[in-house]
Amino acid sequence: MKGFSLAAALALAGSSQAYLRFGCATLSVQRLDPLVEPGAIPSAHLHQIIGGNGFNATMDPTTDVAQRATCTTCSFSEDFSNYWTAVLYFKARNGTYKRVPQYPNALLGDLKGGMTVYYLQQDFSSNGNQKITAFKPGFRMTVGTPQTTSGTNPGLRYTCLQDVMTRFPETAEFPKQPCPAGIMAIHHFPACWDGKNLDSPDHQSHMYNTGSGGFVSAGACPASHPVRVPQLAFETMWDTRPFNDKSLWPADGSQPFVWSYEDSKGYGTHGDYVFGWKGDALQRAMDSKSLLSNGLATQTVAQSNACTIKNTVNEDIDSWLTTLPGRSM
Template sequence: MAPTALVGGLVAAFVAVAQAQSGGSAMLRFGCSNIVIDRIDPLVDPGKIPSPHVHQIIGGDAFNATMPVGDISQIATCTSCTFEEDFSNYWTANVYFKARNGTYKRVPIMVNDAIGAANGGMTVYYSAPGKNTVTAFKPGFRMFSGDAKRRAPTNLGKATQSCFRCYDGPNFKGNVNSPCFDPVRDTEGFPTKPCLGGWRSSVLFPICWDGKNLDSPNHADHVAHPVGGPASFTSMGGKCPSTHPVKIPQIHLEIVWDTTKFNNKADWPADGSQPFVLSHGDTTGYGQHGDYVFGWKGDSLQKAMDNACFATNCKQLKSQTFPQANKCLVKTAVKENNDGWLDHLPGMEGM
């Protein structure tokens, strides 16, 4: 079965990666609709309503300000993701436009390339280099990727764990290279010019686990990068450190932002600087980050990783349509304006 028949409009680079890999490698790529845009964060600020900044959230409807440590798949009743077995939750900070007059507007989320009729949301990847090479996450597992306080580049090049792609035009024009691999269109910080087709965020998670702890106080110490440094997109090579000897699937999140609505340079700052800001106040983009709570049912993820599943082609998993997935929603916990023009970012009154 030809990879191009499976992924339709997926960029050629993804197909080339899949064809080049050997040993039964797996690379799930699927869409998840938004379940809510809200100011709660059960990982970093559990139980706090409201939490400091706005997030966009996808996945199962068990998402709440407080989530019990346990099997989330036994609590959730629906998921906004393509695969019915995935009740996990994934969330990131939102992007806002700051106009020259000082007001803010949340940037709309577009559906990614070759996903379908999702309600905004994200594209999720899970990758493994071959059968029996990774250990799927356990119920109760959680982790965090990135550093919300970072305001400078890591200079990791293709191995950066967070980047932005500036599209040349509508319909993902210029989307040729793998995520974070394009030396012209990809940047670790926010794009500094108007992007004619909008732009895309990429957030990658660590691939090594200590094999014991399902979480850690900072939600990061129980996971790690290989000894040679962070793994680039679908690159699962590299030995895990002795402190974190268990290789886990590589999770990668993509969010596409319709920044084209804000391309009028007359609305940008008078000094010509870029006008976008993450919902936690970061004007650089280097503080982009992602949160994850595992919620796959039973051993479904392990089976997918061990059976060379590619994109949405996976006999071991059940798929649902987006008209079904889009119905999975979570009630908003914090009642505030998430779509109009604002005098300040929600939770950031002093900015």
């Protein structure tokens, strides 16, 4: 996919042109979490972060993220939002850990790791027939929680990649066998908003999920959360291929991957979002009937890759580790 253009990627994303699909390179990998642990330096576990360089430990909700950032790792240069998830590690038979690298999704060129982001109006086949209200400055939300011990949220799933284009089947827990092209982690956020609160104490109660998983039409929004917002989703491609030697796996044959908060089942996977589109750019896109003529500004892969931030937390995250970052012996 080297040299593949953003325009070509978007054109191939779907013939209906009913959604935004774009890549964002890695902005930073460090222990910061301005939603769940605002101001904590460091936060409890490691995150991989994409989007605008306004990201920091606090992220004051009264400040427009789009006004604070000066660059973004995302293909749409007006998107200064931040998106983040936990980080995947391989746990070897001897008990040591190694961070799993990321690679870009298909059709997105040579982005530096990162994720693929989706904003759907309805699904992959239609713009729908209802107003989609873009998020407002100061809006934030999470999906999933590290404390979850069952795979009840249909929007939080994994795919064992046979090749870079594999999309099914999906599982609620980590794949149990070596995956030829890595593991894709999938996070679908709820798309019904209460229309009043830009956040809530648990970062989830101001939202309501009527989706059934996958990129399909969600059910009608309830009276308690009547405002339809874009269906936000992330896909992260974790390159587990260097760890497919089963002689390194646990002696009992169980799968060896853990999230950075020591979750070996995968049920606790979670994602965080802070809105930061410039001006009315996202609303214009959601109002558009044609993805390719929505007027959104784009930037090159090189420009996306060049946007970074300095680490606030400096620690070894890439060597073979005896403990996960932030975890005690």
